[in-house]
Amino acid sequence: MATIYDFTVLNTKKEPVKLEEYKGKVLLVVNTATGCGFTPQYEGLESLYKKYKDQGLVVLDFPCNQFAGQAPGTEEEIVSFCQLKYNVSFPQFAKIKVNGDDAEPLYKYLKDRKGGILGKAIKWNFTKFLIDREGNVVERYAPTTKPEDIEKDILKLL
Numbered sequence: 001m002a003t004i005y006d007f008t009v010l011n012t013k014k015e016p017v018k019l020e021e022y023k024g025k026v027l028l029v030v031n032t033a034t035g036c037g038f039t040p041q042y043e044g045l046e047s048l049y050k051k052y053k054d055q056g057l058v059v060l061d062f063p064c065n066q067f068a069g070q071a072p073g074t075e076e077e078i079v080s081f082c083q084l085k086y087n088v089s090f091p092q093f094a095k096i097k098v099n100g101d102d103a104e105p106l107y108k109y110l111k112d113r114k115g116g117i118l119g120k121a122i123k124w125n126f127t128k129f130l131i132d133r134e135g136n137v138v139e140r141y142a143p144t145t146k147p148e149d150i151e152k153d154i155l156k157l158l
Contacts, residue, residue: 011094026132059090
């Protein structure tokens with residue numbers, strides 16, 4: 001059976017990154033957008049990352065432009081925005097699609113493991129998936145769930 005570690009994704013320079021690099025870490029996988037009402041969540045995500053990265057937490061950021069075109073621009077522009085506005089230091093990846101036939105395979109896997117209110121579809125930017133150290137999808141959080149509200153669940157896995 002596939003695990004999250006079987007997937008390869010593209011970084012912001014379009015180079016392949018094997019997720020097995022994150023084996024043994026607690027992961028928070030998020031589809032993001034720079035022009036969304038939830039964009040200020042970058043601040044909370046960065047805060048969690050800084051606070052717990054030494055204990056094994058990694059936030060994985062996947063920009064997605066599928067929801068009202070709220071992630072315009074190139075990967076370079078998105079990274080620049082995130083660093084300048086929110087001082088983001090966690091790993092960011094190439095823009096992806098999270099829904100539809102051409103959805104990123106990683107996201108098809110995540111949605112299969114944890115459905116949401118709309119069934120398996122991602123309903124908006126900043127949907128979050130929490131992955132344990134063994135690569136199991138433990139929880140899915142709605143876009144409205146603030147990063148700080150996930151902290152207690154992260155602590156249980158660290």
